[in-house]
Amino acid sequence: MLAKVNELFNKELKVINMGLEYFYNDLKEQKVKVIHVDWKPAAGGDKKLSSLLSRLK
């Protein structure tokens, strides 16, 4: 497993960042190819509201 990770980091990285934009900005500064996906958990992670929504699915 670790070998595979090392193999990955020895190649040119192409990253899709989801959620926190901070990681995207950090990678961009390091000249890593990265795109950002503006993602948030459903209902902002609120358990009660998520549960209500899921009952209608």
Add this chain to the structure above:
Amino acid sequence: MVAEKIANANKEALQRILNARPVLVRAGKAGDEIPGMTRKTILHSGPPVSWERMSGPQKGAVIGGLIYERLASNEEEARALAASGEIIFDSCHHHNTVGPMAGIVTYSMPVWVVENKTYGNFAYCTFNEGLGKVLRMGAFSDDVIKRLDWMENTLGPLIKEALEIKGEIDLKAMIAQVLQMGDEGHNRNRAGTSLLIRELAPAIIRTKFSDEEKVEVLNFLNGNDHTFLNLSMPACKCTMDPAGGIKYSTLVYIMSRNGTDFGIKVSGLGDRWFTAPAEIVKGLYFPGFTEEDANPDIGDSCITETAGIGGFAMACAIPIVQFVGGEARDAIDYSRQMYEITEGENNVYKIPVLGFRGTATGIDIQKVIETGIRPIINTGIAHKKPGVGQVGAGLVRPPMKCFEDALEAFVEELEAEGELSEEINNY
């Protein structure tokens, strides 16, 4: 499966919105036209609210309305009468009516009558008084009452006759056109007002009124860029009413505020209001005023956003950011963001800058909760004290609580009817 029933109901609600054909059919008097009006009825914007809980500008407009109707002769008498229980206060929406800002409608006021030709339902709205110190912003000084008298005795009857000569005016076609001309139908109505005057002017000339009165009316309509707001609003109201009462639909068919509470109604939940305290509008203030002076969000005018224009069509009206705040890019981003929370796109109301994409239409409470994106509304700002008037314009969103409570009620109702499985999938 309940998901399928909801999807089908939402498709039906959207289809009814898209099928609507609002047409201006006539002008008349509130007391003659609006169902359930009496000489002592006062309609107001937003969900129902008692005199005691009314916001400053709405109280100011009630005082002005009572003086205008000669039910009181001064502020003190008007306040006493309003508090006496003798006056019937009710929400405009309960009478197929919409009113901008304070939304006060009294018996003698002239109204536009708009019919949704597809479904045969009607909507009503008063005539717009102009900007600044006006009744709908809570002002009730002598000049405000004098203007209302002139609107009742000259403007209303003259427009009524002009429309009898001219015939009906297709508002759906006109709104589609004004969106291509830089309006969004809520806070920018310059193109709509101009087109309306083009339609009405030849008929105004042919009325039996004096030349002086005709010139006065044309100047009044022309001097107020918001003349058309009071037509885009009832056009949207009669567009949205048939989308209410569809079992299983999670689409919003009314959004409205009274300066105290913000309220929404959801199609599948019938006539129930879901309310929460109205928020302060973020915007630009007229010289001499600040956010400290602002009353919370007020008016029925966000029926335009409910129907997919107004803030939802801001990309059509980029210069509006100079009136409500923000940058040109923001106007486009707001319109684009609204696709995240709507069932579909309008088939007639199109946004040129987005490749003539239809405006985002049919707000879905499920999508609002899921994404955390609330509808965008651009609106006027009234002073919090009665009698002052408008102090600015800006942008606001409804409180999330309205949507949360509606979703909870929706699930509870289906649960009580045995429509939902017991299993709860947290994701």
